[in-house]
Amino acid sequence: MAEHDALSPVREAYDAVAPVYADRFADSLRDEPLDRAFLSAFAEISRASGNGRVADLGCGPGYVTAYLDGLGLEVSGVDASPEMIGLARRAYPGLRFDVGSMAALDFDDGVLGGILSRWSIIHTPPPELPAILAEFSRVLAPGGCLLLGFWAGGDASDPARVFDHAVAPAYRWWPDRLAEMLLESGLAEVARMVCEPRPADLRQFQAIHLLVRKDLPV
Known part of the structure; x- marks a missing residue:
């Protein structure tokens, strides 16, 4: 699978922290009932499309991929970091994980019933994001x-704002603008969950979960 050149710094940064990252976030879904509920809704809607095949893009060490597998989906994981993919393969040997780029997915046209992109687009420079959404x-x-999971930020005049991320440069997005960009790619908003930050959260940003659906033929 071809690697997009702009991903190289991000890939190298995540390679360097892969074991620490995997340990830190291994149980992150345990204390997030709203995240689990939205993932369950995503799984149900994906199956209802008639195609239960799903890709977890930016899967990291694979724990969310495995969670989707537990919900009965035919799921595989893709990540730019070879170290992350190595960890995922060792942790979940019964699932498929591939190194790849969201800018050039190794899937044929129209073969997936669902895509999960959970905090994986945040490292994409804003000018490159429309092409990735079109690829989705x-x-x-x-x-x-x-x-789609991402951190909220920006406004109508400045919809993407860089923030200090511990691993690699990252961006927060004004949710309405991102929904517009998705619609321009043929992906219409179905639901949106906005989670306010808690006092103990490392980042005091709103977390956005945006569920969109590809248009059916007329």
């Missing part, structure tokens, strides 16, 4: 859905 749309089947 390309591989989704009509009626298939995308669940």
Whole structure:
């Protein structure tokens, strides 16, 4: 699978911290009932499309991929970091994990019933994001859905704002603008969950879960 050149610094940064990252976030879904509920809704809608095949893009060490597998989906994981993929393969040998780029997905057109992109687009420079959203749309089947997780920020005049991320440069997005960009790629908003930061959260940003669906043929 071809690697997008702009991902090299991000890939190298995550390679360097892969074991620490995996240990820190291994149980992160345990204390997030709203995240689990939205993932369950995503799984149900993906199956309802008639195609239960799902890709977890930016899967990291694979714990969310494994969670989706437990929900009965035919799921595989993709990540730019070879170290992360190595950890995922060792932790979940029964699942498929591949090194790859969201900018050039190794899937045929319209073969996926669902895509999970959970905090993986945050490292994409804003000018490059429309092409990645178009790639998501390309591989989704009509009626298939995308669940996108990201941090909120910006406004109508400045929809993407850089923030200090511990691993690699990252961006927060004004949710309405990101929903517009998705619609321009043929992905219409179905639901949006906004989670306010808690006092103990490392980042005092809203967490956005945006569920969109690919248009059905008219």
